[in-house]
Amino acid sequence: MKIKNHSGVPLASMEETQTKSDKRSAAAQLIKPYANYTIADRLEQQALSQTDKTFLVYNGKHYSYAEVDQRANQVANLAASRGLNSGDVCAMVLENRPEFFFIWFGLTKIGVIVAFINSQVHGAPLSHAIKETEASAVIVGEECAHLVSKTMSEVADCSLLQVPLWLASDVEKTASKDDLEYFDTNLSLNYGDYSHEFNSKESRKGITAETPSLLIFTSGTTGLPKAAIYSHMRWLCSGDVMSVTIDASASDVFYVCLPMYHGAAATSVTSTALAAGASIVVRRKFSVREFWLDVQQNGITVCQYIGEICRYLLNDDDTRNQGKGLKDHSLRCMLGAGFSGDSWQSWINKFGEMDIFEGWGSTEANTNLINLDNYIGSCGRVADWNKTNFRLVKFNTDSESHEKDANGHYIPCKSGEVGEAIGMIINHPEFGGGRFEGYTSSNATEQKILTDVFTKGDAYWRSGDLLRFDDNGYFYFVDRIGDTYRWKSENVSTQEVANELSGLAGLELINIYGVQVPEHEGRAGMAAVVMQQGIDFDPNAFYAFTEAKLPRYAAPQFIRVSSVADMTSTYKLRKIDLQKQGYSPIGCEDPIFIRNDKSGTYECYSEEALTAVGFQPFKHV
Numbered sequence: 001m002k003i004k005n006h007s008g009v010p011l012a013s014m015e016e017t018q019t020k021s022d023k024r025s026a027a028a029q030l031i032k033p034y035a036n037y038t039i040a041d042r043l044e045q046q047a048l049s050q051t052d053k054t055f056l057v058y059n060g061k062h063y064s065y066a067e068v069d070q071r072a073n074q075v076a077n078l079a080a081s082r083g084l085n086s087g088d089v090c091a092m093v094l095e096n097r098p099e100f101f102f103i104w105f106g107l108t109k110i111g112v113i114v115a116f117i118n119s120q121v122h123g124a125p126l127s128h129a130i131k132e133t134e135a136s137a138v139i140v141g142e143e144c145a146h147l148v149s150k151t152m153s154e155v156a157d158c159s160l161l162q163v164p165l166w167l168a169s170d171v172e173k174t175a176s177k178d179d180l181e182y183f184d185t186n187l188s189l190n191y192g193d194y195s196h197e198f199n200s201k202e203s204r205k206g207i208t209a210e211t212p213s214l215l216i217f218t219s220g221t222t223g224l225p226k227a228a229i230y231s232h233m234r235w236l237c238s239g240d241v242m243s244v245t246i247d248a249s250a251s252d253v254f255y256v257c258l259p260m261y262h263g264a265a266a267t268s269v270t271s272t273a274l275a276a277g278a279s280i281v282v283r284r285k286f287s288v289r290e291f292w293l294d295v296q297q298n299g300i301t302v303c304q305y306i307g308e309i310c311r312y313l314l315n316d317d318d319t320r321n322q323g324k325g326l327k328d329h330s331l332r333c334m335l336g337a338g339f340s341g342d343s344w345q346s347w348i349n350k351f352g353e354m355d356i357f358e359g360w361g362s363t364e365a366n367t368n369l370i371n372l373d374n375y376i377g378s379c380g381r382v383a384d385w386n387k388t389n390f391r392l393v394k395f396n397t398d399s400e401s402h403e404k405d406a407n408g409h410y411i412p413c414k415s416g417e418v419g420e421a422i423g424m425i426i427n428h429p430e431f432g433g434g435r436f437e438g439y440t441s442s443n444a445t446e447q448k449i450l451t452d453v454f455t456k457g458d459a460y461w462r463s464g465d466l467l468r469f470d471d472n473g474y475f476y477f478v479d480r481i482g483d484t485y486r487w488k489s490e491n492v493s494t495q496e497v498a499n500e501l502s503g504l505a506g507l508e509l510i511n512i513y514g515v516q517v518p519e520h521e522g523r524a525g526m527a528a529v530v531m532q533q534g535i536d537f538d539p540n541a542f543y544a545f546t547e548a549k550l551p552r553y554a555a556p557q558f559i560r561v562s563s564v565a566d567m568t569s570t571y572k573l574r575k576i577d578l579q580k581q582g583y584s585p586i587g588c589e590d591p592i593f594i595r596n597d598k599s600g601t602y603e604c605y606s607e608e609a610l611t612a613v614g615f616q617p618f619k620h621v
Helices: 014-028 039-049 065-081 098-109 122-132 142-154 234-243 263-276 290-299 308-315 341-351 444-446 494-501 538-549 576-581 607-612
Strands: 054-058 061-064 087-091 113-116 139-140 165-168 212-218 226-232 253-256 279-281 302-306 333-337 355-360 389-396 417-422 448-449 459-469 474-480 484-487 490-493 507-515 524-531 559-560 592-596 601-602
Touching: 014 234, 039 065, 039 234, 054 065, 054 448, 061 065, 065 087, 065 098, 065 592, 087 098, 087 122, 087 142, 098 113, 098 290, 122 212, 122 226, 122 494, 122 601, 139 142, 142 165, 212 234, 212 263, 226 448, 253 263, 253 290, 263 279, 263 302, 263 333, 263 576, 290 308, 302 308, 341 355, 389 459, 444 448, 474 484, 484 507, 484 524, 490 494, 494 507, 494 524, 494 538, 507 576, 538 601, 592 607, 601 607
Parallel strands: 054 279, 087 113, 087 139, 113 212, 139 165, 253 279, 253 302, 302 333, 333 355, 524 559
Antiparallel strands: 054 061, 212 226, 389 417, 417 459, 448 459, 459 474, 484 490, 507 524, 559 592, 592 601
């Protein structure tokens, strides 16, 4: 009889798990680094073999593989006529819609490196992002035009002033003339004057699979986000690997409801669907109300998730399922991260059995974990340590340093011990697995590399993530190291948030940190603020300021108004003690406020206020 976990799911043998892992490893070696094969080649290949098959579905409109390829050709012709060439970088600031794919693939056809920019940010973060990519041009969705114009008026040395800005029209939103005055509006996605044909291979002559294709932003442990480099090979391998992992086929229908600038939607979902010749249903933004309607009306079989959207769906009332049974749907498979064990079990109980591929990794990672066994609560398993470049090493969270043995080498964790996940850097000419492609900043790249870890001369990528594993080899995400915390699957830099909010009128000091929230992954943001003498904290003003300065996932969920700052002897703000106290009023004389987006303010702490936003009382550890 097989051992079962706490939820009764049978425990797979090490041999069973390794067999699945070996299948993934074989798929990862299909694309050779030196091959003259790119993302555009795969699109064109599928357009020939899957000509009339639906590739994209958006608001009920279907686009075949051939049509998407033709639209991409028109963008390629247009971009080339504007002077973009192979090796140039073009940034994109767009929300989810078909044009995102047309523009992305069209730029790829001429060898342009495409930088995906967060469509929610403005001001210094947006200006920084454009500068970090060294973009030759920026294509701005009409729906994001106001953020760009706002940035150009807010930031004195704005990088957006240094490059051409081309507007991508949006039939769902028409910007005013004032919004458009900064842009060249000749970029029309009607493509009327541009050919459906394009000599794509000639434009990509000399480009190999290991050539950079994308720049995707990911937060580091400190400061503003960094632009991670993504080669054609890495993107294509992601699709090949996930395709065999979930047994994807052309009959599958994938669901994209996460933002396309996010690595999960742009890489895992899109690359897998394209590899399988499947369809993708695109939603502008995630909607609890529309999720199951989309699944039922489109026959969606595969969905990418983050833990937060699953909790929203679990908490939603059943009436929105239009009278159908909660388990009467086509969804067979979900892949993502952030599913806690309790939520996972509740999901299966409510919506029925399906494969859940909970994983761990990051945009820039050279290693990853994935739960191949439906073992509830785990983000993956290592069955054979000799067949992975993944390692977990001891890390002292108090001193924020790695523990080492008498020889100065890092110490591998044992079962139950919490440590930092790292990946051995492998640079093999025949396959791309294990490569660390780094960031646009060489300094940032070097900071993520550990050397002489286990032997002289070795090199490992460091994740900044703390994990642990059990006696059966199953791993569990614990938290981020240092001042960056993860909330709603976004890494939030405490320093960046503090910088953005430091300009609040009457503010003396602000200390940002993450606190644990029961039944939620990662940590929620909390701010300890000290106001200037004679000035009271205004919750309405603070809320309005966060709305103006930050995307909502980065805004503090809790506020603690202190009379004095808690600092060390070297004048550094204390965070550990504040994190331990969390948002509990017990033993705390400072007023605590809770963010409520529905009421548009921060409300005084109460059990009712907590319940209203879906939080439970803080649990002291």
